[in-house]
Amino acid sequence: MLLLCLAAAAGCDETPKSDDGDPLGGADGAAPDAAPEADAAPDPDQGAGGMGGAGGMGGAGGMGGAGGMGGAGGMGGMGGAGGQPGPSCGGDAPDARVDQVEVRMETVTIGRDGRSEEQTLELPEDAVSVTMIVLGSEEYLYVVSQFVGPDGRVFTSERPPGVTLTQIDQFITPFPGPFRSPNRSVTAATGVAGYLAPNTPSVELIPGDWTWQLQSMSERGQPGSGEVDVVIEIKRAPAPPLRGSLDLHFHFTGAHGWTAATAAGDADFQAAVGRMCEFYGAIGIGLGAFTYDDVDPEFATVDSIQGANNELHRIYASSRYDTGVSLFFVERIQGPFAGAAIGGIAGGTPGPTLLPETVRSGVVVATELDTDPRAIGHIMAHESGHFLGLFHTREITGHTDPIADTPDNAQDNLMYPTVTQGDAHLTEGQGFVLHRSPAVVTTEVER
Numbered sequence: 001m002l003l004l005c006l007a008a009a010a011g012c013d014e015t016p017k018s019d020d021g022d023p024l025g026g027a028d029g030a031a032p033d034a035a036p037e038a039d040a041a042p043d044p045d046q047g048a049g050g051m052g053g054a055g056g057m058g059g060a061g062g063m064g065g066a067g068g069m070g071g072a073g074g075m076g077g078m079g080g081a082g083g084q085p086g087p088s089c090g091g092d093a094p095d096a097r098v099d100q101v102e103v104r105m106e107t108v109t110i111g112r113d114g115r116s117e118e119q120t121l122e123l124p125e126d127a128v129s130v131t132m133i134v135l136g137s138e139e140y141l142y143v144v145s146q147f148v149g150p151d152g153r154v155f156t157s158e159r160p161p162g163v164t165l166t167q168i169d170q171f172i173t174p175f176p177g178p179f180r181s182p183n184r185s186v187t188a189a190t191g192v193a194g195y196l197a198p199n200t201p202s203v204e205l206i207p208g209d210w211t212w213q214l215q216s217m218s219e220r221g222q223p224g225s226g227e228v229d230v231v232i233e234i235k236r237a238p239a240p241p242l243r244g245s246l247d248l249h250f251h252f253t254g255a256h257g258w259t260a261a262t263a264a265g266d267a268d269f270q271a272a273v274g275r276m277c278e279f280y281g282a283i284g285i286g287l288g289a290f291t292y293d294d295v296d297p298e299f300a301t302v303d304s305i306q307g308a309n310n311e312l313h314r315i316y317a318s319s320r321y322d323t324g325v326s327l328f329f330v331e332r333i334q335g336p337f338a339g340a341a342i343g344g345i346a347g348g349t350p351g352p353t354l355l356p357e358t359v360r361s362g363v364v365v366a367t368e369l370d371t372d373p374r375a376i377g378h379i380m381a382h383e384s385g386h387f388l389g390l391f392h393t394r395e396i397t398g399h400t401d402p403i404a405d406t407p408d409n410a411q412d413n414l415m416y417p418t419v420t421q422g423d424a425h426l427t428e429g430q431g432f433v434l435h436r437s438p439a440v441v442t443t444e445v446e447r
């Protein structure tokens with residue numbers, strides 16, 4: 001079983017050595033105080049040991065004809081509801097886009113108390129989501145610490161109403177109030193932070209003037225200060241999104257024998273992508289355009305994930321694409337904890353969607369822990385889920401995600417922190433969130 005660890009939260013823990021699959025088994029080893037030091041933990045999903053074949057799902061990922069990833073199409077029927085054709089897995093760009101993403105840029109000053117002034121954001125009638133990406137210094141952690149509606153409704157706050165913050169909340173993040181807020185906000189690493197609202201169907205975005213605020217902290221827990229740029233992406237659509245398309249940008253280090261020239265025709269690679277397509281297809285998201293690039297083979301082993309200019313930052317920063325998700329295939333990711341194997345790391349929850357060349361612009365997938373292509377496809381889907389805004393269904397601390405219809409402690413969910421041998425899926429509530437990411441191009445809205 002591949003054990004993945006804290007996604008959203010700052011300090012990733014050591015990988016439990018036991019193979020019993022209980023993520024809480026490693027809680028003792030988790031490093032709460034490491035949270036602020038956790039450039040280590042942009043979202044390290046750590047793996048312990050082999051996963052065994054992820055059997056059980058029929059129809060593994062055949063993707064159109066062999067070698068056909070560049071265009072051929074469609075695994076029809078994947079969960080397409082009501083007799084509609086299933087979404088494409090063929091790597092085709094969507095032919096119809098019905099949403100638009102309005103981008104605004106702000107420069108915000110964070111004061112010596114580690115907080116910005118209150119800012120205002122006017123949302124239009126047709127806004128279906130807001131993404132904020134804070135681009136700051138690699139010295140500091142950042143979080144959107146407040147997001148409050150024109151009628152006073154609290155999405156996110158340092159002191160969310162009705163919530164008593166506990167030591168366990170402090171343990172998981174240096175910003176416990178935002179983490180426990182109705183619309184969770186969390187940061188996991190220095191330099192870049194992301195926020196998606198709504199990231200649960202339980203809150204409702206309305207038009208009008210919203211207020212928001214940033215908070216910053218050094219890795220040692222001191223208030224951060226200075227100017228940061230904030231990119232605000234407002235996803236607008238005439239009605240709630242129903243179906244969509246996600247571009248994938250594949251980057252190869254040579255790991256698993258895959259290269260830009262060979263991957264499209266490689267049966268293992270197709271099976272991995274096909275596995276990812278099963279998860280996303282079932283909630284109405286087809287895989288859109290694919291690109292293939294080689295990156296420096298030096299990155300095949302990511303041996304530093306902490307500190308300024310570490311290899312993880314450099315591999316992410318090599319992304320050149322402003323759509324979808326950039327995936328980097330490596331052999332292994334060497335974490336800071338001895339004996340810990342990391343299955344994958346996402347550039348954030350959410351990551352800096354639509355922004356290339358930042359130190360968080362993608363997800364890294366390790367191919368060495370389990371060479372079963374369906375297991376690799378599971379990690380691709382899981383890490384991309386984080387990048388698009390999904391939290392683990394249950395963190396190692398016992399915190400569950402803010403989505404009502406996800407299982408609190410069952411393994412049959414893509415965002416459970418372990419890869420299971422059996423079936424797994426995304427819920428409708430998780431689909432709601434994914435369809436709100438600006439990286440998912442909406443192709444059909446509810447009528």
Ligand SMILES: [Zn+2]
Pocket residue numbers: 004005006007043044045382386392417
């Ligand atoms: Zn994860």
